[in-house]
Amino acid sequence: MFEIPSMTEQGPVTILFIMAIPKSDLDVFKGMKNGEEFTCKMSDAVQRFFPHVYKRMDMEKFKLCDENGYPAITSVIRKPYLMVHDKLVVGCGDSVFLNDPITGQGCNLSSFCAEQLYETLIEWKHSKWDGEMGESYWKRTKQYVKEITEWTNAMTGPLPEHVVQLLMQGAQDQDKANEIAQWFADPTTAFEAFFSRMNV
Structure with missing residues (x-):
């Protein structure tokens, strides 16, 4: 908590x-x-x-300040497009890629996917916007989404020993601490730190 x-x-x-x-x-x-x-x-x-x-809570005052302020979110990753009555529908961000908020990647993921959707639409501007175009958009985003999701999921469980060691090093070494902080700005570096080094 x-x-x-x-x-x-x-x-x-x-x-x-x-x-x-x-x-x-x-x-x-x-x-x-x-x-x-x-x-x-x-x-x-x-x-x-x-x-x-x-023990610190005042139960006489404990309540919601907004009666609608109690969302419960379950992470889910969906394919970001579908065809509805021969019309292509595409999505970005949390509407299709809802990650656990522990790594704070909602904005990174949304902005990346919006950029990739823009690039896809430009590439397909003279073509029919159909399932094939949707699949092109999905291929552009899939690897990034996979890496963020796998890192985020790993952060919700017991950390791998080599990651624990990295965090301990960061407490003593500013360069290492900067490297760890960079995970949140560029989550592909977090994925590499968690998984690529495990396979070495």
Whole structure:
């Protein structure tokens, strides 16, 4: 769980951001019908799994500042195009590539895919926009999407030992720390750090 201080229209709040492995004991937020139900589930989850945080909570004030502010997101990767009544429909970003937010790659992925869609449309500007064009767009984005997704998924579980060692080195070595920080700006470097070095 991350505690994220934030400012809203109602004033300062703390966002409780929980990441749960699907179907684990902490995966309790599916099917919420209203803010009150969510508040009860969140209170129970924090009390059970994060008692040190629960001790600091004022339960008389604990509630949502926005009754619609309780999304539960399940990561999913979809093919970014389909044909509907002979019309091509394409998607970018979270509409088709919904990654776990732990690596903060939503904007990187969306902007990359938007750029690749633009390049595809320019390439196909004198051709029929059909499933073949959609497949061309998918081929342009697939490798990048795969690498970001695999890195993100790896970050939600126990880290590989060589990555733990890299992080420990980063605590002592500024150059190594800069290299690790670069993972978030260029996630292909994170994929390489997590997986290419494992195969050496």
